[in-house]
Amino acid sequence: MILAHAVTQTGNGFLSPTGVEIAFLLVGIATLAAAVLTVTTRQLVHAALWLVVALGGLAVEYLLLTAEFIAWVQVLIYVGSVVVLLLFGLMLTKAPIGRSADADSGNRPAALVVAAASATALVWVVVDAFRTTWIDLEGPAQGSTRVSGEILFRHWVLPFEALSVLLLAALVGAIVLSRKSPQDREGKN
Numbered sequence: 001m002i003l004a005h006a007v008t009q010t011g012n013g014f015l016s017p018t019g020v021e022i023a024f025l026l027v028g029i030a031t032l033a034a035a036v037l038t039v040t041t042r043q044l045v046h047a048a049l050w051l052v053v054a055l056g057g058l059a060v061e062y063l064l065l066t067a068e069f070i071a072w073v074q075v076l077i078y079v080g081s082v083v084v085l086l087l088f089g090l091m092l093t094k095a096p097i098g099r100s101a102d103a104d105s106g107n108r109p110a111a112l113v114v115a116a117a118s119a120t121a122l123v124w125v126v127v128d129a130f131r132t133t134w135i136d137l138e139g140p141a142q143g144s145t146r147v148s149g150e151i152l153f154r155h156w157v158l159p160f161e162a163l164s165v166l167l168l169a170a171l172v173g174a175i176v177l178s179r180k181s182p183q184d185r186e187g188k189n
Contacts, residue, residue: 048090
């Protein structure tokens with residue numbers, strides 16, 4: 001009785017979700033499915049296209065959280081630039097378009113363990129960080145350019161810069177891995 005009274009006093013409770021919360025959950029499930037398909041498909045072009053769906057789903061999630069600026073940045077930078085660059089890289093380097101035996105290194109069990117551990121750690125950190133925080137969807141828009149910039153450059157400068165260094169390291173690693181060894185170059189001539 002007290003719980004029912006508390007729920008009616010505060011508005012919607014956990015057992016009576018709003019339409020936005022239901023849409024958020026459904027889009028999240030679709031995004032998760034697209035992300036799983038991205039890493040499990042054996043065709044590189046299909047993986048890139050599933051990545052477009054996953055990144056687009058994240059943009060929709062940002063829109064549902066009233067973070068319009070972040071949603072458009074997601075669309076412009078990740079969907080519009082990164083995936084197009086990935087597709088051009090696949091097509092210009094004459095990578096195999098269909099099924100490829102080279103796309104599977106045989107390390108699926110180890111990769112599954114690492115992915116499960118990473119997902120568990122990520123969920124643990126997010127749940128612990130936002131355990132008592134609720135997003136007020138009816139309040140002022142938190143995704144505006146001004147608010148996002150203030151939060152990013154006041155409170156999140158160090159993680160933002162660490163992420164840029166991590167992305168640079170991934171780019172350098174991708175370049176190193178894509179280069180052919182001298183033996184391969186001599187054998188082709």
